[in-house]
Amino acid sequence: MAEAMPGFAPHxxxxxxxxxxxxxxxxxxxxxxxIPLTGVKVTTRLDGMDxxxxxxxxxxxxxxxxxxETHRQSLLAAAELCPVRKTLSKMIxxxxxxxx
Numbered sequence: 001m002a003e004a005m006p007g008f009a010p011h012x013x014x015x016x017x018x019x020x021x022x023x024x025x026x027x028x029x030x031x032x033x034x035i036p037l038t039g040v041k042v043t044t045r046l047d048g049m050d051x052x053x054x055x056x057x058x059x060x061x062x063x064x065x066x067x068x069e070t071h072r073q074s075l076l077a078a079a080e081l082c083p084v085r086k087t088l089s090k091m092i093x094x095x096x097x098x099x100x
Contacts, residue, residue, distance in 0.1 A: 015044040018057060021084035026061065029078035035071045039064035057088065 008016070019042040030037035041062040048055045063075055079085075 011046050015046050015057075018059070018082075018084050018088065019044040022059065022061065022079060022082045025082040026063075026075055026078060029075060030071075033074060035074065036065045036067065037063060037071070037075070038066075057085075 022044075023040050023042045026040050027037065029035070039062075041064075042059065043061070044057060044059045046055060047058055050056070061079070063072060067075075
């Protein structure tokens with residue numbers, strides 16, 4: 001039996017990048033719009049099991065603070081604009097470059 005390597009698996013790093021961006025993006029949006037957000041907990045999961053030709057990012061977040069419903073709606077809308085989410089939503093192509 002092979003011994004597991006310490007550290008993150010590659011897909012876990014991709015999940016972490018998305019979760020981190022979403023967390024930061026929501027905090028920036030809250031600061032910009034004077035929304036009393038005191039904390040954000042983000043959970044992400046990369047799921048490719050249902051359809052091997054289509055990868056799905058499942059995510060959720062908990063918003064903390066004395067938020068009104070209008071604040072929550074504003075933050076939900078902002079989450080759709082997270083830069084990493086926007087990047088991952090595009091068709092991605094790969095181009096090999098020769099080493100210099």
